[in-house]
Amino acid sequence: MMETIITNIISSFGGFGGKLKGNFKVQEDKKHRATYQALVDSEKKLQFFSARQIACRLLGSKGYLCQKCWLAMEDCMCSKTKPSSLCPGIRFWLYMHPRDFPRQNNTGKLLWQIFGVQAATLCLYGISEQEEFMWNTFKVAGKNMVWCLYSNKNATPKSVQDIVFHESPACLEAQQTIRNGDNPLNFILLDGTWNNSAAMFRRLKEQSKLLWGEDDLPCISLSTPGVSAMHKLRPQPSWDLKCTAAAAIGLLSEMHLLPELTSHGLDKQADELENALHTLLDALTTRRLRMGRSITRAVKDRNNVF
Numbered sequence: 001m002m003e004t005i006i007t008n009i010i011s012s013f014g015g016f017g018g019k020l021k022g023n024f025k026v027q028e029d030k031k032h033r034a035t036y037q038a039l040v041d042s043e044k045k046l047q048f049f050s051a052r053q054i055a056c057r058l059l060g061s062k063g064y065l066c067q068k069c070w071l072a073m074e075d076c077m078c079s080k081t082k083p084s085s086l087c088p089g090i091r092f093w094l095y096m097h098p099r100d101f102p103r104q105n106n107t108g109k110l111l112w113q114i115f116g117v118q119a120a121t122l123c124l125y126g127i128s129e130q131e132e133f134m135w136n137t138f139k140v141a142g143k144n145m146v147w148c149l150y151s152n153k154n155a156t157p158k159s160v161q162d163i164v165f166h167e168s169p170a171c172l173e174a175q176q177t178i179r180n181g182d183n184p185l186n187f188i189l190l191d192g193t194w195n196n197s198a199a200m201f202r203r204l205k206e207q208s209k210l211l212w213g214e215d216d217l218p219c220i221s222l223s224t225p226g227v228s229a230m231h232k233l234r235p236q237p238s239w240d241l242k243c244t245a246a247a248a249i250g251l252l253s254e255m256h257l258l259p260e261l262t263s264h265g266l267d268k269q270a271d272e273l274e275n276a277l278h279t280l281l282d283a284l285t286t287r288r289l290r291m292g293r294s295i296t297r298a299v300k301d302r303n304n305v306f
Helices: 002-008 022-038 042-061 109-115 128-141 169-180 194-212 244-256 259-264 266-290
Strands: 090-096 120-124 146-149 185-191
Touching: 022 042, 090 109, 090 244, 109 120, 109 244, 109 266, 120 128, 128 185, 128 194, 146 244, 185 194, 185 244, 244 259, 244 266
Parallel strands: 090 120, 090 185, 146 185
Antiparallel strands: none
């Protein structure tokens, strides 16, 4: 569906920033709203919404944003970041809401910029092809090899120690897979605002029930909440709310503290990601100063909960 919508959106975007303007915008909105309302199936509605969001953002960013770092061309940070290798026993899945694609201040993008798309894979919410690929991977891996980094208020919170510290068969398998890298541990990171992340988590639970017969998707939360580097530009509503990259940094750091995993260099991988986060912060701050904008923001409920 996504490719069809991209083909059908033959539009003239108004200048840099890629936003539809004037009467053309009004007519396009009416047309697509009518198409959306005509869809009866909720799944089709979600796919249409997601595909249109992404199509418009792709077309609007063409020639304006760097396709790798998602920053304006004059602020591109690609030459300032250093690719690194993630422990082969770990794989991140960036489950991203369409409205965070491709936001300049999005931090989830840093994971695949640093670790590569095989170690940190993007999956866009509502894009069926990508979601099917992700869940097919989870099916092969097995439920005990899939964890969602999310503070689920309706379930008993689990920590990183619950993955690898105990002597249960699942924990022993996790320890072995991190050492060998044959069947990596899959960590889902929800990349969106808090409200959007809640909807995305519900969808993950629905898919989990279809695949494994139960919707209690294994979740972990970080035991060391704190301030991320992006707090200076995009304040955290509370200490347990972190941007996506900061959550990944926290996860790697906590895993490194476990005696079983200290030899895998997870602390160095966390440092590489932290450096990239500071580089992004510097680029965004420089741009705001150049444009005469404030480099501080009022607290808004925009970050994820981990």
